[in-house]
């Protein structure tokens with residue numbers, strides 16, 4: 054009987070050691086501590102044993118039961134800890150997993166173009182300037198040698214702000230061109246000045262494939278003691294070469310701007326037909342991209358500079374046209390339509 058008990062505890066402990074799951078543990082408990090277990094049977098049969106043996110076997114059997122119960126409790130605890138550890142392990146962050154891709158945004162094609170143009174002019178010594186979009190008549194027209202009733206005002210269909218000064222004049226507007234920034238530059242800087250003013254300009258016009266009431270312009274302005282037409286042409290040639298490519302031909306022709314004397318327009322060879330003439334260039338082979346000129350002496354005077362000492366050139370260019378020419382986009386409204394199918398291509 055004693056041997057039987059000793060064998061039993063040895064087996065029970067060995068088996069308990071191998072248990073790894075709740076189900077196995079329960080089966081073990083039933084087998085060794087349950088009502089039908091060998092140990093229970095031995096304890097029940099104690100009454101039939103002679104006195105002396107009953108005491109020895111009884112003491113041993115009870116000790117074994119206590120030990121098995123104790124071991125069972127410990128094992129239960131151990132299994133619970135194991136489960137906790139593996140649960141925490143499964144939930145923890147695996148920092149070696151690649152992250153989920155966020156949908157990437159991108160810059161609007163007009164913004165990209167502005168940055169590219171700025172890079173070119175900044176490398177030539179120009180600084181980027183900002184000027185107000187809501188402007189005074191004085192800066193947009195008056196100081197640029199476009200007085201009241203000058204016919205040049207008609208060509209700039211102006212959006213006026215509903216505001217009158219003390220003399221009852223409507224003198225506030227949405228700037229029609231960034232040339233207004235040139236006067237502001239002379240008021241705040243001393244020569245030599247080299248600035249570009251970039252941003253939105255406004256014209257009271259119906260939208261179509263080549264017109265929108267709000268578009269982007271860049272105006273460049275350089276003032277120094279010996280600025281000549283050669284500097285104007287050199288700067289703009291260099292810009293055209295860098296933006297459109299070395300091979301692109303450039304043409305200057307006379308033009309008229311009240312704030313320039315003389316004034317010119319610059320055209321580049323049409324990129325679609327290579328100068329032969331097509332629908333895009335109106336069969337001329339050339340596409341006009343900017344107006345420019347030597348600043349009129351009266352404008353320099355308005356800026357507080359003596360035109361006998363200082364000379365200056367300026368140019369103004371629509372920005373929207375550049376990506377249109379480069380990518381063959383035939384409708385300017387696409388830039389302002391917020392259609393991602395269009396915008397994602399750039």
Ligand code: DAH
Pocket residue numbers: 229230231232272273310313316343344345346347366367368369370
């Ligand atoms: N401001 C003119 C326009 O919007 C463009 C222009 C022409 C700007 C000649 C200039 C310039 O600075 O010198 O049509």
